[in-house]
Amino acid sequence: MNTTNLAENLLTAFPTQSIAEPARTIIRLQDVNIRYGTFHAVKDASMDIYEHKVTAFIGPSGCGKSTVLRSINRMNDLIRGATLEGKVLFNNEDLYSKDVDPVLIRRRIGMVFQKPNPFPKSIYENIAWGARVNGYKGDYDELVETSLRSAALWDEVKDKLKQNALRLSGGQQQRLCIARTIAVQPQVILMDEPASALDPIATSRIEELILELKQAYTIVIVTHNMGQASRVSDYTAFFMVDANRTGYLEEYEQTEQLFLNPVHKKTEEYISGKFG
Template identity: 70%
Template sequence: MSSLMEENMEMKIMENSTAEKDYVVSLKDLNVYYGDFHAVDNVNLNLEKNKVTALIGPSGCGKSTVLRSINRMNELLPETKVEGEILFDGININQAKVDAVAVRRRIGMVFQKPNPFPKSIYENIAWGAKINGYKGDMDELVENSLKKAALWNEVKDKLKQSAMRLSGGQQQRLCIARTIAVEPEVILMDEPASALDPIATGRIEELIFELKENFTIAIVTHNMHQAGRISDYTAFFLVNNDRKGHLVEYGVTNDLFLNPKDKRTEEYISGKFG
Protein backbone atom coordinates (compact mmCIF):
# COMPACT_ATOMS: atom_id res chain seq x y z
CA MET A 1 0.00 0.00 0.00
CA SER A 2 1.20 3.51 -0.69
CA SER A 3 2.12 5.51 2.37
CA LEU A 4 1.16 9.00 3.41
CA MET A 5 4.73 10.06 2.75
CA GLU A 6 4.70 8.65 -0.78
CA GLU A 7 1.37 10.32 -1.52
CA ASN A 8 2.51 13.70 -0.21
CA MET A 9 6.19 14.00 -1.05
CA GLU A 10 5.64 17.57 -2.19
CA MET A 11 4.92 18.56 1.40
CA LYS A 12 8.50 17.92 2.42
CA ILE A 13 9.57 20.84 0.27
CA MET A 14 7.33 23.06 2.36
CA GLU A 15 8.04 21.51 5.75
CA ASN A 16 11.43 21.64 7.46
CA SER A 17 10.39 20.27 10.85
CA THR A 18 11.58 16.83 11.94
CA ALA A 19 9.96 14.41 14.35
CA GLU A 20 10.95 14.52 17.98
CA LYS A 21 12.84 11.42 19.01
CA ASP A 22 10.37 8.52 19.45
CA TYR A 23 7.37 10.83 19.01
CA VAL A 24 5.12 9.59 16.24
CA VAL A 25 2.62 12.42 16.74
CA SER A 26 3.21 15.87 18.25
CA LEU A 27 0.48 18.43 18.78
CA LYS A 28 1.82 21.98 18.84
CA ASP A 29 -0.44 24.77 20.13
CA LEU A 30 -3.58 22.96 18.98
CA ASN A 31 -6.77 25.03 19.03
CA VAL A 32 -10.15 23.77 17.82
CA TYR A 33 -13.23 25.89 17.14
CA TYR A 34 -16.80 24.79 16.44
CA GLY A 35 -18.16 27.91 14.83
CA ASP A 36 -17.61 30.68 17.40
CA PHE A 37 -17.06 28.20 20.23
CA HIS A 38 -13.42 27.75 21.23
CA ALA A 39 -13.54 24.07 22.26
CA VAL A 40 -9.85 23.25 22.75
CA ASP A 41 -7.26 25.77 23.87
CA ASN A 42 -3.56 25.59 23.06
CA VAL A 43 -2.86 21.88 23.62
CA ASN A 44 0.68 20.54 23.35
CA LEU A 45 0.92 16.76 23.51
CA ASN A 46 3.17 13.96 22.21
CA LEU A 47 2.39 10.35 21.38
CA GLU A 48 5.39 8.11 21.87
CA LYS A 49 6.05 5.22 19.53
CA ASN A 50 4.63 1.83 20.58
CA LYS A 51 3.12 3.28 23.74
CA VAL A 52 -0.47 3.74 24.91
CA THR A 53 -1.48 7.28 25.86
CA ALA A 54 -4.75 7.71 27.76
CA LEU A 55 -6.74 10.95 27.56
CA ILE A 56 -8.82 11.41 30.71
CA GLY A 57 -11.03 14.12 32.16
CA PRO A 58 -14.72 14.91 32.76
CA SER A 59 -17.25 15.10 29.93
CA GLY A 60 -16.95 18.14 27.69
CA CYS A 61 -13.29 18.88 28.37
CA GLY A 62 -12.09 18.29 24.80
CA LYS A 63 -10.61 14.79 25.01
CA SER A 64 -12.44 13.38 22.00
CA THR A 65 -11.98 16.63 20.08
CA VAL A 66 -8.22 16.37 20.56
CA LEU A 67 -8.27 12.70 19.58
CA ARG A 68 -10.24 13.39 16.39
CA SER A 69 -7.87 16.20 15.48
CA ILE A 70 -5.00 13.74 15.20
CA ASN A 71 -6.44 12.17 12.05
CA ARG A 72 -8.44 15.21 10.93
CA MET A 73 -11.84 13.72 11.66
CA ASN A 74 -12.98 17.04 13.14
CA GLU A 75 -13.00 18.70 9.74
CA LEU A 76 -15.88 16.44 8.72
CA LEU A 77 -18.05 18.47 11.10
CA PRO A 78 -19.51 21.75 9.77
CA GLU A 79 -17.95 25.08 10.77
CA THR A 80 -14.96 23.44 12.43
CA LYS A 81 -11.57 25.16 12.41
CA VAL A 82 -8.33 23.58 13.65
CA GLU A 83 -5.26 25.74 14.28
CA GLY A 84 -1.74 24.76 15.25
CA GLU A 85 0.57 21.98 14.09
CA ILE A 86 -0.19 18.27 14.07
CA LEU A 87 3.13 16.65 13.32
CA PHE A 88 2.97 13.05 12.11
CA ASP A 89 6.39 11.54 11.44
CA GLY A 90 7.68 15.11 11.26
CA ILE A 91 5.18 16.42 8.72
CA ASN A 92 2.50 18.94 9.65
CA ILE A 93 -0.65 17.15 8.46
CA ASN A 94 -2.89 20.06 9.49
CA GLN A 95 -2.60 21.65 6.06
CA ALA A 96 -5.05 21.84 3.19
CA LYS A 97 -2.44 20.43 0.80
CA VAL A 98 -2.28 17.19 2.79
CA ASP A 99 -4.67 14.43 1.68
CA ALA A 100 -6.90 13.82 4.71
CA VAL A 101 -7.94 10.41 3.39
CA ALA A 102 -4.29 9.37 3.24
CA VAL A 103 -3.85 10.61 6.81
CA ARG A 104 -6.71 8.40 7.98
CA ARG A 105 -5.14 5.35 6.34
CA ARG A 106 -2.06 5.83 8.49
CA ILE A 107 -3.90 6.99 11.60
CA GLY A 108 -6.86 4.69 12.14
CA MET A 109 -9.89 5.27 14.37
CA VAL A 110 -12.00 2.97 16.55
CA PHE A 111 -15.19 4.54 17.86
CA GLN A 112 -17.14 4.23 21.10
CA LYS A 113 -19.94 2.19 19.56
CA PRO A 114 -18.92 -0.73 17.33
CA ASN A 115 -19.76 0.17 13.73
CA PRO A 116 -19.26 -2.91 11.52
CA PHE A 117 -20.44 -2.66 7.95
CA PRO A 118 -23.64 -4.60 7.12
CA LYS A 119 -21.50 -7.09 5.23
CA SER A 120 -19.84 -10.40 5.98
CA ILE A 121 -17.04 -10.67 8.49
CA TYR A 122 -14.63 -11.27 5.61
CA GLU A 123 -15.82 -8.25 3.62
CA ASN A 124 -15.55 -6.00 6.68
CA ILE A 125 -11.82 -6.70 6.80
CA ALA A 126 -11.20 -6.78 3.05
CA TRP A 127 -13.14 -3.63 2.17
CA GLY A 128 -10.56 -1.04 3.23
CA ALA A 129 -7.70 -2.96 1.66
CA LYS A 130 -9.60 -3.26 -1.62
CA ILE A 131 -10.35 0.44 -1.95
CA ASN A 132 -6.72 1.21 -1.14
CA GLY A 133 -5.52 -0.99 -3.98
CA TYR A 134 -4.14 -3.92 -1.99
CA LYS A 135 -2.57 -6.44 -4.38
CA GLY A 136 -1.52 -9.16 -1.96
CA ASP A 137 -3.23 -12.34 -0.74
CA MET A 138 -6.56 -11.09 0.63
CA ASP A 139 -7.32 -14.33 2.49
CA GLU A 140 -4.01 -14.03 4.29
CA LEU A 141 -4.62 -10.37 5.11
CA VAL A 142 -8.06 -11.12 6.55
CA GLU A 143 -6.72 -13.98 8.65
CA ASN A 144 -3.73 -12.03 9.97
CA SER A 145 -5.86 -8.99 10.82
CA LEU A 146 -8.37 -11.11 12.72
CA LYS A 147 -5.56 -12.88 14.55
CA LYS A 148 -4.01 -9.57 15.59
CA ALA A 149 -7.43 -8.53 16.91
CA ALA A 150 -7.75 -11.81 18.86
CA LEU A 151 -10.88 -12.77 16.92
CA TRP A 152 -9.74 -15.38 14.40
CA ASN A 153 -10.44 -18.47 16.49
CA GLU A 154 -13.99 -17.29 17.16
CA VAL A 155 -14.94 -16.52 13.55
CA LYS A 156 -12.67 -18.56 11.27
CA ASP A 157 -15.49 -20.98 10.40
CA LYS A 158 -18.07 -18.28 9.70
CA LEU A 159 -16.31 -15.62 7.68
CA LYS A 160 -19.26 -15.38 5.27
CA GLN A 161 -21.65 -14.68 8.15
CA SER A 162 -22.94 -11.14 8.65
CA ALA A 163 -20.83 -9.11 11.04
CA MET A 164 -24.06 -7.82 12.56
CA ARG A 165 -24.63 -11.26 14.15
CA LEU A 166 -21.52 -10.93 16.33
CA SER A 167 -21.72 -9.89 19.97
CA GLY A 168 -20.88 -6.31 20.90
CA GLY A 169 -17.41 -7.22 22.08
CA GLN A 170 -16.74 -9.26 18.95
CA GLN A 171 -17.98 -6.41 16.77
CA GLN A 172 -15.56 -4.03 18.46
CA ARG A 173 -12.66 -6.40 17.90
CA LEU A 174 -13.79 -6.77 14.29
CA CYS A 175 -13.64 -2.97 13.93
CA ILE A 176 -10.12 -3.06 15.36
CA ALA A 177 -9.19 -5.80 12.87
CA ARG A 178 -10.67 -3.69 10.06
CA THR A 179 -8.49 -0.78 11.18
CA ILE A 180 -5.38 -2.97 11.35
CA ALA A 181 -5.97 -4.34 7.83
CA VAL A 182 -5.03 -1.04 6.14
CA GLU A 183 -1.70 -1.03 7.99
CA PRO A 184 -1.88 2.16 10.06
CA GLU A 185 0.94 3.41 12.21
CA VAL A 186 -1.32 4.93 14.88
CA ILE A 187 -4.65 3.71 16.26
CA LEU A 188 -6.99 6.17 17.96
CA MET A 189 -9.67 4.75 20.27
CA ASP A 190 -12.59 6.81 21.57
CA GLU A 191 -13.89 4.96 24.65
CA PRO A 192 -13.80 1.61 22.81
CA ALA A 193 -15.08 -0.42 25.77
CA SER A 194 -17.64 1.92 27.33
CA ALA A 195 -20.60 0.08 25.76
CA LEU A 196 -19.30 -3.39 26.59
CA ASP A 197 -19.77 -5.76 29.52
CA PRO A 198 -16.85 -6.41 31.92
CA ILE A 199 -15.72 -9.61 30.18
CA ALA A 200 -15.68 -7.97 26.74
CA THR A 201 -13.97 -4.92 28.23
CA GLY A 202 -11.23 -7.16 29.62
CA ARG A 203 -10.67 -8.67 26.19
CA ILE A 204 -10.34 -5.22 24.63
CA GLU A 205 -7.86 -4.16 27.30
CA GLU A 206 -5.77 -7.29 26.78
CA LEU A 207 -5.84 -6.62 23.04
CA ILE A 208 -4.67 -3.02 23.47
CA PHE A 209 -1.73 -4.23 25.54
CA GLU A 210 -0.77 -6.64 22.73
CA LEU A 211 -1.32 -4.15 19.91
CA LYS A 212 1.13 -1.59 21.24
CA GLU A 213 3.97 -3.89 20.18
CA ASN A 214 3.17 -2.88 16.59
CA PHE A 215 1.15 0.32 16.88
CA THR A 216 1.14 3.65 18.69
CA ILE A 217 -2.20 4.01 20.51
CA ALA A 218 -4.14 6.92 21.98
CA ILE A 219 -7.32 6.15 23.90
CA VAL A 220 -10.01 8.35 25.43
CA THR A 221 -11.49 6.80 28.56
CA HIS A 222 -13.65 7.89 31.49
CA ASN A 223 -12.53 4.83 33.45
CA MET A 224 -9.66 5.76 35.76
CA HIS A 225 -8.89 2.12 36.52
CA GLN A 226 -8.76 1.33 32.83
CA ALA A 227 -6.34 4.18 32.18
CA GLY A 228 -4.17 2.93 35.01
CA ARG A 229 -4.19 -0.63 33.69
CA ILE A 230 -3.49 -0.13 30.01
CA SER A 231 -1.67 3.16 29.44
CA ASP A 232 1.99 4.12 29.58
CA TYR A 233 1.23 7.86 29.57
CA THR A 234 -1.81 9.84 30.67
CA ALA A 235 -3.03 13.30 29.68
CA PHE A 236 -5.56 14.97 31.99
CA PHE A 237 -7.94 17.54 30.49
CA LEU A 238 -10.29 20.06 32.11
CA VAL A 239 -12.48 22.98 31.08
CA ASN A 240 -11.19 26.40 32.18
CA ASN A 241 -13.27 29.37 33.27
CA ASP A 242 -13.83 30.35 29.63
CA ARG A 243 -15.33 26.90 28.88
CA LYS A 244 -12.29 25.95 26.82
CA GLY A 245 -10.91 22.44 27.09
CA HIS A 246 -7.22 22.43 27.94
CA LEU A 247 -4.47 20.04 28.99
CA VAL A 248 -3.77 20.27 32.73
CA GLU A 249 -1.11 17.63 33.13
CA TYR A 250 0.66 14.97 31.09
CA GLY A 251 3.15 12.33 32.16
CA VAL A 252 3.98 8.71 32.87
CA THR A 253 0.76 7.10 34.07
CA ASN A 254 2.12 5.74 37.35
CA ASP A 255 3.66 9.11 38.21
CA LEU A 256 0.55 11.06 37.31
CA PHE A 257 -1.73 8.77 39.32
CA LEU A 258 0.50 8.40 42.37
CA ASN A 259 2.19 11.79 42.46
CA PRO A 260 0.27 14.34 40.36
CA LYS A 261 1.84 17.77 40.03
CA ASP A 262 -1.46 19.67 39.82
CA LYS A 263 -3.99 19.67 42.66
CA ARG A 264 -6.85 19.43 40.15
CA THR A 265 -5.41 16.19 38.80
CA GLU A 266 -5.26 14.73 42.30
CA GLU A 267 -8.85 15.77 43.01
CA TYR A 268 -10.15 14.27 39.77
CA ILE A 269 -8.32 10.98 40.19
CA SER A 270 -9.49 10.70 43.81
CA GLY A 271 -13.09 11.21 42.74
CA LYS A 272 -13.72 14.62 44.28
CA PHE A 273 -15.28 15.78 40.99
CA GLY A 274 -16.00 14.58 37.49
Protein backbone atom coordinates in the same frame (compact mmCIF):
# COMPACT_ATOMS: atom_id res chain seq x y z
CA MET B 1 -8.05 13.13 49.85
CA ASN B 2 -4.38 12.15 49.92
CA THR B 3 -3.25 10.05 46.96
CA THR B 4 -1.64 7.49 49.31
CA ASN B 5 -4.84 5.40 49.47
CA LEU B 6 -5.24 5.72 45.74
CA ALA B 7 -1.68 4.54 45.28
CA GLU B 8 -2.34 1.46 47.41
CA ASN B 9 -5.43 0.63 45.34
CA LEU B 10 -3.81 1.17 41.93
CA LEU B 11 -0.21 0.14 42.52
CA THR B 12 -0.66 -3.24 40.85
CA ALA B 13 -2.72 -1.83 38.00
CA PHE B 14 0.05 -0.22 36.01
CA PRO B 15 1.74 -2.00 33.10
CA THR B 16 4.72 -3.99 34.33
CA GLN B 17 6.93 -3.32 31.32
CA SER B 18 9.54 -0.59 31.62
CA ILE B 19 8.82 2.70 29.91
CA ALA B 20 12.09 4.31 30.92
CA GLU B 21 13.80 3.66 27.59
CA PRO B 22 13.96 6.59 25.16
CA ALA B 23 10.85 6.75 23.00
CA ARG B 24 10.52 8.32 19.57
CA THR B 25 7.95 11.05 19.17
CA ILE B 26 5.53 10.02 16.41
CA ILE B 27 2.88 12.73 16.94
CA ARG B 28 3.43 16.25 18.24
CA LEU B 29 0.74 18.79 19.05
CA GLN B 30 1.98 22.38 19.13
CA ASP B 31 -0.27 25.12 20.53
CA VAL B 32 -3.40 23.48 19.14
CA ASN B 33 -6.61 25.50 19.35
CA ILE B 34 -9.84 23.99 18.04
CA ARG B 35 -13.08 25.83 17.43
CA TYR B 36 -16.55 24.83 16.32
CA GLY B 37 -17.76 28.03 14.75
CA THR B 38 -17.35 30.69 17.43
CA PHE B 39 -17.08 28.15 20.27
CA HIS B 40 -13.51 27.69 21.50
CA ALA B 41 -13.49 23.94 22.25
CA VAL B 42 -9.79 23.39 23.08
CA LYS B 43 -7.05 25.92 23.78
CA ASP B 44 -3.27 25.78 23.60
CA ALA B 45 -2.79 21.99 23.70
CA SER B 46 0.84 20.89 23.30
CA MET B 47 2.12 17.36 23.82
CA ASP B 48 4.27 14.58 22.35
CA ILE B 49 2.85 11.12 21.71
CA TYR B 50 5.41 8.34 21.64
CA GLU B 51 5.80 5.44 19.25
CA HIS B 52 4.67 1.98 20.42
CA LYS B 53 3.20 3.41 23.60
CA VAL B 54 -0.38 3.67 24.77
CA THR B 55 -1.43 7.21 25.64
CA ALA B 56 -4.70 7.75 27.52
CA PHE B 57 -6.75 10.95 27.44
CA ILE B 58 -8.80 11.39 30.62
CA GLY B 59 -10.89 14.20 32.05
CA PRO B 60 -14.48 15.26 32.78
CA SER B 61 -17.15 15.41 30.10
CA GLY B 62 -16.79 18.40 27.81
CA CYS B 63 -13.08 18.90 28.38
CA GLY B 64 -12.16 18.33 24.73
CA LYS B 65 -10.35 15.00 24.94
CA SER B 66 -12.33 13.43 22.07
CA THR B 67 -11.97 16.64 20.08
CA VAL B 68 -8.19 16.47 20.46
CA LEU B 69 -8.22 12.76 19.57
CA ARG B 70 -10.15 13.44 16.36
CA SER B 71 -7.77 16.24 15.42
CA ILE B 72 -4.94 13.72 15.12
CA ASN B 73 -6.42 12.19 11.96
CA ARG B 74 -8.49 15.19 10.90
CA MET B 75 -11.84 13.63 11.69
CA ASN B 76 -12.96 17.07 12.89
CA ASP B 77 -12.78 18.16 9.24
CA LEU B 78 -16.07 16.32 8.80
CA ILE B 79 -17.79 18.63 11.31
CA ARG B 80 -19.16 21.81 9.78
CA GLY B 81 -17.50 24.93 11.16
CA ALA B 82 -14.59 23.09 12.83
CA THR B 83 -11.24 24.87 12.55
CA LEU B 84 -7.79 24.23 13.98
CA GLU B 85 -4.93 26.61 14.72
CA GLY B 86 -1.46 25.42 15.66
CA LYS B 87 0.25 22.29 14.38
CA VAL B 88 -0.32 18.55 14.50
CA LEU B 89 2.85 16.82 13.33
CA PHE B 90 2.97 13.16 12.33
CA ASN B 91 6.51 11.91 11.72
CA ASN B 92 7.43 15.61 11.54
CA GLU B 93 4.88 16.22 8.77
CA ASP B 94 2.27 18.94 9.36
CA LEU B 95 -1.03 17.13 8.93
CA TYR B 96 -2.88 20.38 8.32
CA SER B 97 -0.73 21.59 5.45
CA LYS B 98 -2.74 22.45 2.35
CA ASP B 99 -1.06 19.73 0.28
CA VAL B 100 -1.90 16.93 2.73
CA ASP B 101 -4.80 14.63 1.80
CA PRO B 102 -6.87 13.81 4.93
CA VAL B 103 -8.01 10.54 3.36
CA LEU B 104 -4.40 9.36 3.19
CA ILE B 105 -3.88 10.48 6.77
CA ARG B 106 -6.73 8.26 7.93
CA ARG B 107 -5.11 5.24 6.29
CA ARG B 108 -1.99 5.82 8.39
CA ILE B 109 -3.85 6.89 11.52
CA GLY B 110 -6.88 4.64 11.96
CA MET B 111 -9.77 5.10 14.37
CA VAL B 112 -12.02 2.87 16.46
CA PHE B 113 -15.19 4.51 17.75
CA GLN B 114 -17.12 4.27 21.00
CA LYS B 115 -19.95 2.22 19.52
CA PRO B 116 -18.98 -0.76 17.36
CA ASN B 117 -19.85 0.06 13.76
CA PRO B 118 -19.24 -2.98 11.55
CA PHE B 119 -20.43 -2.79 7.98
CA PRO B 120 -23.68 -4.70 7.26
CA LYS B 121 -21.58 -7.20 5.32
CA SER B 122 -19.95 -10.54 6.04
CA ILE B 123 -17.14 -10.79 8.56
CA TYR B 124 -14.77 -11.46 5.67
CA GLU B 125 -15.91 -8.42 3.69
CA ASN B 126 -15.61 -6.16 6.73
CA ILE B 127 -11.87 -6.80 6.60
CA ALA B 128 -11.38 -7.09 2.86
CA TRP B 129 -13.50 -4.13 1.75
CA GLY B 130 -11.33 -1.36 3.16
CA ALA B 131 -8.16 -2.99 1.89
CA ARG B 132 -9.74 -3.40 -1.56
CA VAL B 133 -10.77 0.26 -1.68
CA ASN B 134 -7.21 1.21 -0.76
CA GLY B 135 -5.79 -0.83 -3.64
CA TYR B 136 -4.45 -3.85 -1.73
CA LYS B 137 -2.88 -6.33 -4.20
CA GLY B 138 -1.98 -9.19 -1.89
CA ASP B 139 -3.70 -12.38 -0.73
CA TYR B 140 -7.04 -11.40 0.78
CA ASP B 141 -7.55 -14.67 2.62
CA GLU B 142 -4.20 -14.18 4.32
CA LEU B 143 -4.99 -10.54 5.11
CA VAL B 144 -8.35 -11.42 6.67
CA GLU B 145 -6.84 -14.17 8.81
CA THR B 146 -3.87 -12.07 9.90
CA SER B 147 -6.05 -9.10 10.80
CA LEU B 148 -8.53 -11.21 12.75
CA ARG B 149 -5.71 -12.98 14.57
CA SER B 150 -4.17 -9.62 15.47
CA ALA B 151 -7.53 -8.61 16.96
CA ALA B 152 -7.80 -11.90 18.91
CA LEU B 153 -10.94 -12.84 16.98
CA TRP B 154 -9.86 -15.48 14.45
CA ASP B 155 -10.55 -18.55 16.58
CA GLU B 156 -14.09 -17.34 17.31
CA VAL B 157 -15.10 -16.59 13.72
CA LYS B 158 -12.90 -18.66 11.40
CA ASP B 159 -15.76 -21.06 10.61
CA LYS B 160 -18.33 -18.34 9.91
CA LEU B 161 -16.54 -15.75 7.82
CA LYS B 162 -19.55 -15.49 5.47
CA GLN B 163 -21.85 -14.63 8.38
CA ASN B 164 -23.18 -11.07 8.66
CA ALA B 165 -20.96 -9.18 11.10
CA LEU B 166 -24.02 -7.66 12.79
CA ARG B 167 -24.76 -11.08 14.29
CA LEU B 168 -21.62 -10.92 16.43
CA SER B 169 -21.74 -9.88 20.08
CA GLY B 170 -20.87 -6.29 20.98
CA GLY B 171 -17.38 -7.22 22.12
CA GLN B 172 -16.77 -9.27 19.00
CA GLN B 173 -18.03 -6.43 16.81
CA GLN B 174 -15.58 -4.03 18.45
CA ARG B 175 -12.69 -6.42 17.92
CA LEU B 176 -13.82 -6.80 14.31
CA CYS B 177 -13.67 -3.02 13.95
CA ILE B 178 -10.14 -3.10 15.35
CA ALA B 179 -9.24 -5.87 12.86
CA ARG B 180 -10.75 -3.77 10.06
CA THR B 181 -8.54 -0.86 11.12
CA ILE B 182 -5.45 -3.08 11.27
CA ALA B 183 -6.13 -4.43 7.76
CA VAL B 184 -5.18 -1.12 6.11
CA GLN B 185 -1.85 -1.22 8.00
CA PRO B 186 -1.84 2.08 9.92
CA GLN B 187 0.98 3.25 12.17
CA VAL B 188 -1.34 4.73 14.79
CA ILE B 189 -4.72 3.59 16.12
CA LEU B 190 -7.00 6.09 17.83
CA MET B 191 -9.67 4.67 20.15
CA ASP B 192 -12.54 6.81 21.44
CA GLU B 193 -13.86 5.01 24.53
CA PRO B 194 -13.74 1.64 22.74
CA ALA B 195 -15.05 -0.35 25.71
CA SER B 196 -17.65 2.01 27.19
CA ALA B 197 -20.56 0.12 25.61
CA LEU B 198 -19.24 -3.34 26.53
CA ASP B 199 -19.70 -5.66 29.49
CA PRO B 200 -16.79 -6.26 31.92
CA ILE B 201 -15.63 -9.47 30.22
CA ALA B 202 -15.57 -7.88 26.76
CA THR B 203 -13.89 -4.81 28.23
CA SER B 204 -11.14 -6.97 29.70
CA ARG B 205 -10.51 -8.58 26.31
CA ILE B 206 -10.25 -5.17 24.64
CA GLU B 207 -7.75 -4.05 27.29
CA GLU B 208 -5.65 -7.19 26.79
CA LEU B 209 -5.76 -6.58 23.05
CA ILE B 210 -4.57 -2.99 23.45
CA LEU B 211 -1.53 -4.16 25.38
CA GLU B 212 -0.74 -6.68 22.64
CA LEU B 213 -1.27 -4.23 19.78
CA LYS B 214 1.14 -1.62 21.08
CA GLN B 215 4.01 -3.90 20.10
CA ALA B 216 3.16 -3.08 16.47
CA TYR B 217 1.18 0.16 16.72
CA THR B 218 1.03 3.44 18.60
CA ILE B 219 -2.30 3.73 20.42
CA VAL B 220 -4.14 6.77 21.76
CA ILE B 221 -7.27 6.06 23.80
CA VAL B 222 -9.95 8.29 25.31
CA THR B 223 -11.47 6.79 28.44
CA HIS B 224 -13.60 7.85 31.41
CA ASN B 225 -12.46 4.74 33.29
CA MET B 226 -9.56 5.56 35.62
CA GLY B 227 -8.82 1.91 36.22
CA GLN B 228 -8.66 1.29 32.49
CA ALA B 229 -6.27 4.19 31.97
CA SER B 230 -4.02 2.86 34.73
CA ARG B 231 -4.09 -0.68 33.33
CA VAL B 232 -3.40 -0.07 29.66
CA SER B 233 -1.55 3.22 29.23
CA ASP B 234 2.09 4.22 29.44
CA TYR B 235 1.30 7.95 29.39
CA THR B 236 -1.79 9.84 30.50
CA ALA B 237 -3.01 13.30 29.54
CA PHE B 238 -5.50 14.93 31.91
CA PHE B 239 -7.76 17.53 30.32
CA MET B 240 -9.86 20.08 32.20
CA VAL B 241 -12.48 22.65 31.24
CA ASP B 242 -12.50 26.30 32.24
CA ALA B 243 -15.37 28.64 33.15
CA ASN B 244 -16.00 29.31 29.45
CA ARG B 245 -16.39 25.56 28.78
CA THR B 246 -13.10 25.53 26.88
CA GLY B 247 -10.97 22.44 27.30
CA TYR B 248 -7.26 22.57 28.05
CA LEU B 249 -4.46 20.18 28.94
CA GLU B 250 -3.90 20.33 32.69
CA GLU B 251 -1.21 17.69 33.09
CA TYR B 252 0.62 15.11 30.96
CA GLU B 253 3.00 12.55 32.37
CA GLN B 254 3.90 8.89 32.52
CA THR B 255 0.81 7.13 33.84
CA GLU B 256 2.28 5.89 37.08
CA GLN B 257 3.69 9.32 37.87
CA LEU B 258 0.40 11.07 37.11
CA PHE B 259 -1.75 8.69 39.14
CA LEU B 260 0.50 8.29 42.16
CA ASN B 261 2.19 11.68 42.36
CA PRO B 262 0.27 14.27 40.31
CA VAL B 263 1.74 17.74 40.14
CA HIS B 264 -1.53 19.67 39.97
CA LYS B 265 -4.27 19.67 42.60
CA LYS B 266 -7.03 19.36 40.00
CA THR B 267 -5.42 16.17 38.70
CA GLU B 268 -5.34 14.68 42.20
CA GLU B 269 -8.95 15.64 42.80
CA TYR B 270 -10.11 14.09 39.54
CA ILE B 271 -8.32 10.77 39.87
CA SER B 272 -9.41 10.47 43.52
CA GLY B 273 -13.04 10.88 42.49
CA LYS B 274 -13.82 14.32 43.92
CA PHE B 275 -15.40 15.31 40.61
CA GLY B 276 -15.91 13.72 37.21
